Amino acid sequence: MSTTKSSTEPTTAKASKPDKATQDLQDVVDKIAGWPEPYATIGARLHETILSAGPKLKPRIWYGMPGYATSRTAPVVVFFRLDDGNMSLGLSEKATVAREPGTTLHPSAWFLTEIDDPTLAKVSELVRTAFS
Template sequence: MATKKADKDADNLAAVLEKIPQMFGEDADIGLRMHDIILQAAPELKPRLWYGMPGYARGRSKPVLVFIRKDDYLTFGLTEKANLLIDESTPDNLIPNAWFLKTDLNEATEARMAEIVRAAVG
């Protein structure tokens, strides 16, 4: 049983690592760095494809908490299953759950992403 689970986890990881260069194109190095940041911040997360994009969940049959994608912008986001950061001090009822990356990753952006991931997995 453990071997099948390990094999499935390895297959899922391979699928994500194959998808990132396809999806991110010339920004593949940024996509791979985003992948690394997520897994370094929360090593318990298991990567898998989720609606055709890299997603990260606590296990194979658990809901995806964090995802990355590339359309016009690089996107880093959380699903409704994540431990969302709710700022009670704001007058609105909006909860931030996705961020566009303007340019290349820098140290501050990497640190903020890691902080968000750690909070998301609670």
């Protein structure tokens, strides 16, 4: 008697599919990688910095752009996008943001044409504050 399973018998191991969080992360990485330079590099560095400043954050595509929230179903708080050759970093209305001194304005968006260490340090600070 043969002890091998026939091809008609069901297998006990399910085909491994990436979980939704893993797929969301891959979608964000793919989105950024598809941008032209220098924006792909800027986006990759922003992505790494945001996740480093908020290691529990969950990235996902939000309105066609990389967005970051505390869970897959929580509101996005930090995002960035590339539109018509303009890279912007933004905070949604759900972010914790202090008003600018002497005004009623709340900072919520910045444009980037390049990236450097002081800018990444500021992004880290914004992310930590936005999710506090």
